[in-house]
Amino acid sequence: DIQMTQSPSSLSASVGDRVTITCQASQDISNYLNWYQQKPGKAPKILISDASNLKTGVPSRFSGSGSGTDFTFTVSSLQPEDIATYYCQQYHSLATFGGGTKVEIK
Amino acid sequence: EVQVLESGGGMVQPGGSLRLSCAASGFTFRSYAMSWVRQAPGKGLEWVSGISGSGGSTYYADSVKGRFTISRDNSRNTLYLQMNTLRAEDTAVYYCAKDADTTTICCNWFDPWGQGTLVTVSS
Numbered sequence: 001d002i003q004m005t006q007s008p009s010s011l012s013a014s015v016g017d018r019v020t021i022t023c024q025a026s027q028d029i030s031n032y033l034n035w036y037q038q039k040p041g042k043a044p045k046i047l048i049s050d051a052s053n054l055k056t057g058v059p060s061r062f063s064g065s066g067s068g069t070d071f072t073f074t075v076s077s078l079q080p081e082d083i084a085t086y087y088c089q090q091y092h093s094l095a096t097f098g099g100g101t102k103v104e105i106k
Numbered sequence: 107e108v109q110v111l112e113s114g115g116g117m118v119q120p121g122g123s124l125r126l127s128c129a130a131s132g133f134t135f136r137s138y139a140m141s142w143v144r145q146a147p148g149k150g151l152e153w154v155s156g157i158s159g160s161g162g163s164t165y166y167a168d169s170v171k172g173r174f175t176i177s178r179d180n181s182r183n184t185l186y187l188q189m190n191t192l193r194a195e196d197t198a199v200y201y202c203a204k205d206a207d208t209t210t211i212c213c214n215w216f217d218p219w220g221q222g223t224l225v226t227v228s229s
Contacts, residue, residue, distance in 0.1 A: 001168070034215040036151075043201055043219035044151065055217075087151055094165055095141065095153035095213040 002026050002090050006098030012106045019075040021101045023066075023088035031067045032092040038100075039084045047086075048073070080105060108132040108218055110140075110185075110202045115223030122192050126223060128185040128202030136160070136180040139205035139212040142187050143219070144198035154200070155187065156212035163211050170196075192227045199224050 003026040013019050023033065031051040036044040046055050048064040051071055061076045075082055083105055088098040114126040128140070141156040155176040156165040164176050175188040185202055200223050203216035 036216075038151075043221055044216075045219075046206075046215050046217040049206070049215045085150075089151075089153075089215070091213050091215065094156065094167075095143075095216075097143075097151040097153065100150040 002029060002093050002096050004088055004090055004096050004098040006088055006101055008101060009099060010102040010104070012104045013078050014106045015078055015080060017078045019078050019082075019103060021073040021086055021088075023071040023073070023098050025069045025071075025090055025092075027092075028068050029090045029092035032090055033064075033066065033071050034089045034091065035062075035064055035073045036087045036089065037082075037084045038087065044087065075103075078103070078105070108204065110204055110218060110220040112200065112202045112220040112223040115200065115225045117226040117228060118192055119229050120193060120227055122227070123188070123190045124192065124225060126187040126189070126200055126202075126225070128187075128220060130183045130185065130202075130204065133204070135178075135183040137208045139210055139214070140178065140185045141203050141205065141213055141216060142176065142185075143201045143203055143216065144196075144225075145201070145222070146195070146198040149198075152198075153213070156205070157185070158211040159208070165212050189225070192225075194227050197225060197227050 005024045033051045035048040038044040052064045142154040157176045173191045202220040207214040
């Protein structure tokens, strides 16, 4: 089974800050990596597929990069509405989620 | 509008059974794989099970293999999850999610997700 290690588990940043989350796969997953946003009490929402493909309607301040085992998710300028928990998910072999990163405003 | 809507959650005793349903609308249901993903209270997401568009291929996480059965009725645009021998650690919100790509058997990325249905396993 492929394990996904996401870090940090939580972070606190100011509005306008650049925020970066990393996700590491236990084996090479090429670019089969997605990123989701989950706001409290809501279902997850896909933001980025295939490591770097921004989904339609998602603000351009969100971006993703990486391939193989190491991936990065970035919010270029944190906004109050970005408060949420973010998850990575591999689909090289079925599906596995990372542990999540809770993003709060400082 | 593409939508999926779960139902069937509730409280059940350890060792009991429950069947979840997911009604789909707004897309050609038989063309897409579907999955169940759960989230224990205050915890992260865990993929539970997936099924191909035809229903001919099914997939399970090790944590539920042999206890849960995924199925679908393409004539009713409905996905199911039969959960047997339930344990306290199965307590979670269960989400139904549509796979994003018609070319995959399972899994790709999930979009959209339903609002979830809560399953509580407790005596």
